[in-house]
Amino acid sequence: MGEPIIQASNLVKNFKGFHAVNGVSLNVEPGTIHALIGANGAGKTTCFNLLSKFLAPTSGAIRFKGRDITRYKPDRVAREGLVRSFQISAVFASLTALENVGMALQRRRGESFDFWNSPKKLAADRTRAEELLDQVGLNGDYHTPAAELPYGRKRALEIATTLGMDPEVMLLDEPTAGMATEDVSRITRLIQTVAAGRTVLMVEHNLGVVSELCDRVTVLARGEILVEGDYDTVARDERVIESYIGGGGHG
């Protein structure tokens, strides 16, 4: 294995004395799809928010491509290629699919969204935005407001906006949560496609999706790493089975 693209050392996050993440050291290898799993309350979301810089750790360090990013703001790490997917928020729900991806393209350049950008830049963005929408299967939905897209397509749009940031590492937060089986397989295939030439770190509850997609799996329990390995190894591990059956978290 080469040098990890993400190296988290001894991450700790306390909330009023409660250790949500308690000494997590995690390496993500470039070109892999890596899952964070664990029972409810295990610390997956907190860990994810630390890695995407949406939360500052109480202690510990994070390196991205060898550089210490522990004190970086989310926008800066995103521009450097570590990008998390976002649920299309209420603010952008009224914008069309094309406009949502267009915003990501502008954000990539560090610009705030500007409807009055130069026509040349807008035309180039539009072509790129259309390509990205085609890639995620939204070729018929360029002008549909995000709010009107069915759930599975909304999640596909989120992936397109993430791709608009030109990520080297994509951080996906429960990409198949709340989906019907048919959408789950579509998004699984989509993640597989967009993972080519990239690194993906995802929090995912659906173990079928994890087994299908992920090269490496880190299992958290009570804020700590319980087991790490490929899917078959962790799925067989007694401690993992027990943590799922027993609820694993602290609640």
Ligand SMILES: Nc1ncnc2c1ncn2[C@@H]1O[C@H](COP(=O)(O)OP(=O)(O)OP(=O)(O)O)[C@@H](O)[C@H]1O
């Ligand atoms: N902002 C916060 N303030 C206080 N406690 C928090 C906060 N965020 C998370 N926690 C606690 O930290 C623990 C870990 O939460 P986290 O959301 O990271 O777990 P999770 O593994 O993502 O769980 P789930 O699968 O239910 O989403 C939980 O006990 C939670 O109650």
